[in-house]
Amino acid sequence: MPLQIDLPPGFAGMPVGTDDKMNRGHAWTVAENLAAGAGTSIEQFGSYLMALVPTMQANGIRVFGKFAVGRRKGDVATLTLGVVQWPETSPGNRDALVAAMAAEYRTSHPRSVVQPVRLPIGPAIVAFSGGEFRFPEADVRTQTKAEYQIPLPDGRSVVILSVVAESEDAWPAVAEATAKVAWSLRSEQENG
Numbered sequence: 001m002p003l004q005i006d007l008p009p010g011f012a013g014m015p016v017g018t019d020d021k022m023n024r025g026h027a028w029t030v031a032e033n034l035a036a037g038a039g040t041s042i043e044q045f046g047s048y049l050m051a052l053v054p055t056m057q058a059n060g061i062r063v064f065g066k067f068a069v070g071r072r073k074g075d076v077a078t079l080t081l082g083v084v085q086w087p088e089t090s091p092g093n094r095d096a097l098v099a100a101m102a103a104e105y106r107t108s109h110p111r112s113v114v115q116p117v118r119l120p121i122g123p124a125i126v127a128f129s130g131g132e133f134r135f136p137e138a139d140v141r142t143q144t145k146a147e148y149q150i151p152l153p154d155g156r157s158v159v160i161l162s163v164v165a166e167s168e169d170a171w172p173a174v175a176e177a178t179a180k181v182a183w184s185l186r187s188e189q190e191n192g
Contacts, residue, residue, distance in 0.1 A: 003152075003186070023050065061080055069170050070173040077174055079162070080160075085156055094123050098124060102114050130144040147178075148182040
C-alpha cells in the first residue's frame with residue numbers, strides 16, 4: 001500500500017525503497033547536505049548511509065532521518081517510519097486490533113503511557129515513554145520517545161512511527177511533531 005506523509009520542518013533524512021539506484025541517489029543527496037557538518041567526505045557519509053540500507057529494508061523502514069525539535073539549540077530528534085506485515089491476515093475489526101495492540105504495548109512497556117486514538121487513516125495507538133539509559137563508563141543518556149502504531153486498511157500491514165530525542169525538555173515538542181506526522185499519514189489511493 002503506497003503511503004504519503006508530511007515530514008517535520010527541517011527534516012534531513014532519506015526514504016528507503018526497494019530500488020537500489022534510488023536509494024543511492026537519496027543517500028548521496030543527504031551526504032551532500034550533511035557530510036561537512038559531520039566532518040567527513042560526501043563519499044564516506046554516503047557509503048555509511050548505503051551500508052544501513054539493507055538492514056533498514058529488512059526491518060520494513062521506509063523513512064529515516066533527523067530534525068531539530070524543541071526550543072533549546074541542539075535538541076535533535078530521530079524519526080523512523082516503518083511498515084511491518086502481519087504473518088497472516090489480521091482480524092477485520094481494526095478497533096479490536098488496536099485495543100489488543102495497546103494491551104500488548106502496556107505489557108511490554110509498563111512505564112509508558114499508551115492510549116488508542118483515531119487518526120484520519122483510522123484507529124491507532126499512541127505511546128509516550130522516557131527514561132535514562134546507562135552505558136559503560138558512567139555515560140547516562142536521557143531519552144524521550146513518542147510512537148504510533150497504525151493498522152492500515154489493507155488488513156495486512158501496520159505502520160510504526162517512532163520519534164526519539166535525547167532531551168527530557170524536548171518531550172512536548174517530540175509529542176507534537178510525531179502527532180503531526182501521524183495525522184498526515186495517507187494512502188496514495190485516497191488521493192488518486
